[in-house]
Amino acid sequence: MNHYVSHLEAAIDGTVLPFGQLANMHNARPIWVRYHLDKIKSAVTPAQIAARAPSLWRYRELLPLPFDVEPVTLGEGMTPVLHCARLGKQLGLSQLFVKDESQLPTGSFKSRGMAAAVSMAKWLGVKRVALPTAGNAGGAAAAYAARAGLECFVFMPHDTPVVNQFEAQLYGAKAFRVNGLINDCGKIVKDGAERMGWFDLSTLKEPYRLEGKKTMGLELAEQMQWALPDVIFYPTGGGTGLIGMWKAFAELKELGWLRGATFPRLISCQAEGCAPIVRAFDKGERFADLFPNAHTVASGLRVPVAVGDFMMLDAIRASGGKAVAGSEAKIGAWMQRASSAEGISTCPETAVCFEILERMVAAGEIKPDARVVVFNTGAAPKYLEAMPYNLPALDKDRVDWDAIARA
Amino acid sequence: MNHYVSHLEAAIDGTVLPFGQLANMHNARPIWVRYHLDKIKSAVTPAQIAARAPSLWRYRELLPLPFDVEPVTLGEGMTPVLHCARLGKQLGLSQLFVKDESQLPTGSFKSRGMAAAVSMAKWLGVKRVALPTAGNAGGAAAAYAARAGLECFVFMPHDTPVVNQFEAQLYGAKAFRVNGLINDCGKIVKDGAERMGWFDLSTLKEPYRLEGKKTMGLELAEQMQWALPDVIFYPTGGGTGLIGMWKAFAELKELGWLRGATFPRLISCQAEGCAPIVRAFDKGERFADLFPNAHTVASGLRVPVAVGDFMMLDAIRASGGKAVAGSEAKIGAWMQRASSAEGISTCPETAVCFEILERMVAAGEIKPDARVVVFNTGAAPKYLEAMPYNLPALDKDRVDWDAIARA
Structure with missing residues (x-):
């Protein structure tokens, strides 16, 4: 095997x-990959994994790509888990990561x-991929398609951050700006599948992509010594x-690799200008309506409708967590606050998380000694539009030392 | 110890x-850190290092920070060494990395x-650092200073790429734009050391910084199994x-960790608009004159005078390598060519390297089966100004499929 x-x-x-052939959705909804976890359990141990190269491919048994197929790789992972003592102290948390x-x-x-989706698509014979993107997915798809030697078509809203364009x-994708939102771009990708012969990477x-x-x-889990x-x-x-x-987490539990029985509470953070999951969560519904007039500078959150809505809502509820909308007005300030407190390049989507975290700590919903992990999903400079910046000018021949001292 | x-x-x-106190230069020239390599040799083995976390701090014995001092870290390193078969084939190289x-x-x-310089500065009691930057150093210094809780002053040429500004x-540095080049910014940092009480991180x-x-x-060396x-x-x-x-490489040789006796040829790549080391190399000189009217879109190469000129030229000559100037006009095209061939986010400075590599292969100076390593020193999107981009627009209500097919 x-x-x-x-x-x-x-x-x-x-x-x-069946596994081993191209698959998109079933009844217009996503598809899970299931594994023989019992066989994995006897095939590999956490200690063996710990000795492998620091890449997401170290979890090869829990990934779908056959072992004799070379992954399409740019050296992805592992990413660091950084303890943030200074920012934690500001927020009243001793264990903020x-x-x-x-x-x-x-x-x-x-x-x-x-990395996972393009590796699988290449293995299954795909030559051409396409996707809609709110921002970073387009760059990533273009890069991995380039690495794989596949043709890539990218459709993005016209006001997508310039770096994503x-x-x-840069990576040679055939990229277009569309006068709409990501779901409008998604429709183009869907409509073009037959006509253009591309595989839909949405x-x-x-x-x-889910497996990656x-x-x-x-x-x-591994970086926290298998304690979530x-x-x-x-x-x-x-x-x-x-x-x-x-x-x-569910797979690791079934493998018996986790220390401790409890799973983390998942706090799903969205921006108030596009919060379909928050609305559905608050209404107790399993499916989310399209969020009208979606807008937020956190472009990765500008997703007014998601085919995986019920999977998100199921996970959030099973975890005892919640979905919360963050303040749009505070995004730029929180990008700079978090980045300058810890030196971590904090994207607008993660700025939203911090704003929500601050409120939940203040409301007593997060204990001061709780082990809290915030995901920073992208590099801040990919969002030049999200934080105003303006460096004062100095004349090299008449240096204004007072201006420097006052800065 | x-x-x-x-x-x-x-x-x-x-x-x-002496070690263990703040040091800048000696006779206006740089300072080496020297180690008890004999003691390191008996203290640690490559196999022990291989079992450590994937960070540059795994080489702790070969770094100056005392072992009982916590490094200032953002999780830096290791970075992947990627085999580039497709681009290698285009260039006539079977082992391009x-x-x-x-x-x-x-x-x-x-x-x-x-990471190294800020860790050392913090350990030695520094509270405030300053530096001139041609681009990326300013962001890195600001981030590590933020992580360390130090105050940071950054001076950059007025036309430094917007992402660097x-x-x-973002990281909370006190940053200024100066109507000059990096050496003009360096003069401000030097002049302000006493007045502003900052430590010069130039x-x-x-x-x-050299040790980092x-x-x-x-x-x-480790990633190539100790064969250079x-x-x-x-x-x-x-x-x-x-x-x-x-x-x-010299330290590893003395430690006896290297397989094979030969060191790589070092090809120092500069841009024709700012090539002081190339000029000195060609003239057979050990010190380089200031390069007048320096200009290049590869902002990291816009360094008209370097205090380490003789150290560079000594290394290049000892290696049997050379210093070569790349074509300014080909930078944008090579960024896209390399990035789209392999999916690696190729910065303008590295685009210069590829252009020179192509010429040297054509001239027979690099054998087809030579093991060639090109360093990609930064992410391409930090240089929005270096490559023109313009995505065609699509109307979501009247999709122009012909335009998509022609792309």
Whole structure:
């Protein structure tokens, strides 16, 4: 056997689907990858994994790519878990950690999903991929497609951050700006699948980006000596990471690798200008309505409708967590506050998490000694539009020392 | 003993200087850190290092920070060494590798030097640092100073890439734009040392950024199973990385950790608009004159005068390598060519390296089966100005499929 996948499974109704051929969705909803966890349990130990190279591919038994197939890799992972004593103290937390995904290839967590999805697509014979993107996914898809030698089409809202536009062209993708939102771009990708012969790499519309994102949870668990934190703050647009981590924890529990029986509370963080999951959570619903007039400078959260809504909501509720909307007005200030407190390049989506964290600590919903992990999902400079900046000018021939001293 | 440093040594005349107190230069020239390599040899083995966490601090015995002092860290290193089969084939090389430093904190190799220098400065009691920067060093210094809780002043040429301006403010540095070049900014830092009470973190004007950069060479050696490559292409502005790697190789040789007796040829790559080291190399001189009217879009190479010029030129000559100037006009095209061939986010300085590599292969100076390593020193999106980009627009209500098909 050269992989441990048992089958694919429709998330909406449990239908068993075959592995080893191209798959998108089932009944317009996502598909899970299921593994022979009992066989993995006897095949590998945490100690063996600890001796492997620091890459998300160290969890190879828990990934779908057959062992005799070379992954498409840019050296992704592991990313550090950084203790943030100074910022924690400001917030009243003694055990605040940031898992810094900005250090991945292309500067965001999107690389994890694309490493897995592009590796699988290439193995299954795909030559051309396409996707809509709110920002970082386009750059990551373009980069991994380039590495794999695949053709890549990227469709992004016209007001996507300039860095995301730049990087899509940098990696040779055929990239377009669309006068709409990510769901409008998604419709183009769907409509073009037959006409253009591309494989749809959209969030949760194929099964493997989820498996790549799952490695955030695997890494976090290993880095915390297989004891999960008490609370996770995670910015959710399409939600693959949140769903993937929850799947990771469940698989690790079944493998018997976890110390301690409790799972973390998942706090799904959205921006008030686009908070469909928060609305559904508050209304007690399993499916989320399209959020009208979506807008936020946290472009990764500008996802008004998500095919994985019920998977997110199921995970949040099972964890005892909640979905919360952050203040749009505080995003730029929190980017700078978090970045300057700890030196971690904090993206707007993560700024939203910190703002929510501050309120929840103040409300007594997070205990001062709780082990809290905030995911920093991307590098701040990918969002030049999100934080105003303006450096004062100095004349080299008449240096204004008073201005320097006053700064 | 809680470190293996034997002493500091003036690079220009070998004067022995004490370790454990603040040091800048000696006779206006840089200072080496020297170690008790014999003691390190009996204290640690490559196998022990291989079992440590993937960070540049795994080489702790070869770094100056005492073992009982916590490093100032953002989780820097290790960075991947990626085999580039597709780009290699285009260039006629079977063993082309890129060491991708864009995956470090703040997206550039500058983080290595700053991790070491800020850790040492904090240990030695510094509260306030300052530096001039051509681009990425400012962001890295600001981030590590923030992580350390130090105050940071950054001075950059007025036309420094916008992302570098953004990130300096993001991390809370007091950052200024100066109507001059990096040496003009350096003069402000020098002049202000007494008045403002800051410690000068300029390239090679303190001994420890060099030690941090040295870890590029240590990592590369370990990742290539302690067998060094045949040729290294490295973009040289201030030159700390080139000098640091050469020092790393010498230390590893003395430790007896290297397989094979030969060191790589070092190819120092500069841009034709600012090539002081190339001029000095061609003239057979050990010191380089100031390069007048320096200009290049590869902002990291816009260093018209370097205090470590003789250290660079000594290393290049000892290696049997050379210094070569790349074509300014080809930088943008090579950024896109390399990035789209391999998915690696290729900065303009590294684009210069590839252009020179292509010419040297064509001239027969690099054999087709040579093991060639090119350093990618930063993430391409930090240089929005260096590559033109323009995404075509699509109307979501009337999708122009012909335009998509023609792309």
